[in-house]
Amino acid sequence: MTMKLYCFGESGNAYKAALALELSGLDWEPVKVDFFGGETRSDIYRSEINEMGEAPVLVDGDFRTSQSGVIQQYVTDKTGKFGGRDEAERYEVLRWVFWDNHKMSSQAGMTRFLMNFLPEDKRPADVIGFMQGRLKAAYAVLNAHLQGRDWIVGDGITNADMSCCAYLFYPEPFGFDRKDWPEIDRWLSNIENTPGWKHPYDLMPGSPADRA
Amino acid sequence: MTMKLYCFGESGNAYKAALALELSGLDWEPVKVDFFGGETRSDIYRSEINEMGEAPVLVDGDFRTSQSGVIQQYVTDKTGKFGGRDEAERYEVLRWVFWDNHKMSSQAGMTRFLMNFLPEDKRPADVIGFMQGRLKAAYAVLNAHLQGRDWIVGDGITNADMSCCAYLFYPEPFGFDRKDWPEIDRWLSNIENTPGWKHPYDLMPGSPADRA
Incomplete structure (x- = not known):
């Protein structure tokens, strides 16, 4: 099943998770969060997506977590990549x-x-x-x-x-x-120069240009 | 061998590591860092203790690390405690x-x-x-x-x-x-109320009273 990452292009924290997912080769897709419209701070986002009121959030089937460092660790645990060799x-x-x-x-x-x-x-x-x-x-x-x-x-x-x-x-x-x-x-x-690398605005939906 | 934790009483970050060590039952002792005298920002501290110029730092034989979250994880890896049950x-x-x-x-x-x-x-x-x-x-x-x-x-x-x-x-x-x-x-x-709990100023050396 394709993993979903709640994210938006302007978020460096979301980028940390998105880049790890992208370079790992895992199957994932972004779900755009309307941060600038207040979505992450809304009651429905807090109750249904993330009580911490923030992005990124990773959803993999029944598993859901947040904080970029944890999502990176999850990618490492699944793939053996990016977590150190010993x-x-x-x-x-x-x-x-x-x-x-x-x-x-x-x-x-x-x-x-x-x-x-x-x-x-x-x-x-x-x-x-x-x-x-x-x-x-x-x-x-x-x-x-x-x-x-x-x-x-x-x-x-x-x-x-x-x-x-x-x-x-x-x-x-x-x-x-x-x-x-x-x-x-x-x-x-x-x-x-790492193969597969993408800039945040190319890897995730949303950028200042969209709101100009 | 007794583990050493470079720390000082006023540091909440050091307290996170010290409390995990204390409640785990591992053998450890504090080494007081003179933060208010500038020790953590000195060249010698950066070159010999921690390039990040901060406390806490854990030393366990040849192993050395910093950042309270990593020291907590190290305690968990050694003891199986405090890291979650599944x-x-x-x-x-x-x-x-x-x-x-x-x-x-x-x-x-x-x-x-x-x-x-x-x-x-x-x-x-x-x-x-x-x-x-x-x-x-x-x-x-x-x-x-x-x-x-x-x-x-x-x-x-x-x-x-x-x-x-x-x-x-x-x-x-x-x-x-x-x-x-x-x-x-x-x-x-x-x-x-957790058995063995101590207040930061009772668990680590150094407090504002010492400098008053």
Whole structure:
């Protein structure tokens, strides 16, 4: 049965799950969530799709889960891919996925939202500046880790790469420029050159262009 | 060999790992990290302890890892405890641990830091107000989930509980009051009544009292 991923193109968190599904070769299809119309925060979405009021959500027959890190783990458990080749790599992959959720994507997604998807007169400059400072510290950690490495963990793409990269491919400004971080830039090219790779706006339905 | 956990009392993230170690019955001891003296951000800490520049860090012989969610998983893998009783519970536990890292603890830890551990004239009111709004949405999700439940997943304490509860036990104000959230309040009492439970300032070295 084809798995369904509730998602929308603008969501880096959804992209993490969609990219893992796509590169794994599993049979999946996107279900567009109308985030900008308030769907994820609606009572019906909370009661029938996800009590956490967010995307992505994966549905595989009777199984349903959310949080991109869990969906990535589910793909790994089903296919043996992207989770690390031995026990040490397995913990290291999970460590970077947690770090990303905790220290990078959480702040990057919020900052990009505030700077691009709120009306101009509602954008909180102090919050944006604060978040960008936190993000700069996160980019520095990632950039330093990638020195001498093609991938975050081991010799090929893993959930760690697919988690950490997600917001960094978007064109909307949020204070990240690949040219400022040469190791990150090189690593993002490695991901882009992976057979089957797609940009978020090509992999999932919905983009700012649709709402222009 | 006794495992070592690099930690400090004020860190809710460290508490998540310390509580899992303590309740598991594994042999562990804390190593105090001088976070407020800048130790986690020092070059030597980054090069020798954790490139991510943060606590907690677990050392078990030759094995070393960080991120509380990974340390909790390591405890689960070693003991069979706290990770869920079957496959469905296993994913559900991991889902709430990720949700906590992504949507609750990340913001709670920052807000508590800004409101309590920065000099009064350096506390950014706009950022604090913004974060508290995000946190209120997170508390509402958790409070709703706990209706009719004693634990976040299944019939006993899991990593999900030990992750989500961590910042909520601290006395320093950050915009959370147990009385406002009756289901969370009841659930926190369940955790406090678990045999062997300890408050963060009793489980790990370091507290604001030491620095007063």
